Amino acid sequence: MTLKKAVSNRIFELCKEKNITYSALGIRSDVPHVTIHDLLVCRNEAPNLMTIKKLCDGFDITLDEFFNTAKFKDLKGQL
Numbered sequence: 001m002t003l004k005k006a007v008s009n010r011i012f013e014l015c016k017e018k019n020i021t022y023s024a025l026g027i028r029s030d031v032p033h034v035t036i037h038d039l040l041v042c043r044n045e046a047p048n049l050m051t052i053k054k055l056c057d058g059f060d061i062t063l064d065e066f067f068n069t070a071k072f073k074d075l076k077g078q079l
Contacts, residue, residue, distance in 0.1 A: 029058025
């Protein structure tokens with residue numbers, strides 16, 4: 001799995017887990033809807049850490065909670 005796919009999967013997972021729509025996440029995190037969409041469909045070259053931090057704030061979690069999953073532990077250095 002690539003980093004951008006892992007980020008996409010994690011956003012999907014957290015939205016479902018916390019029952020948050022992508023639009024609501026954009027409002028809560030102050031991240032434009034188009035940026036969230038690009039992350040979800042893996043359109044960005046590499047996810048920006050500041051954007052991930054803002055999304056974490058919107059989810060009310062830490063960066064550690066976002067990245068502390070098997071998805072990220074098993075990455076092989078691929079974007």
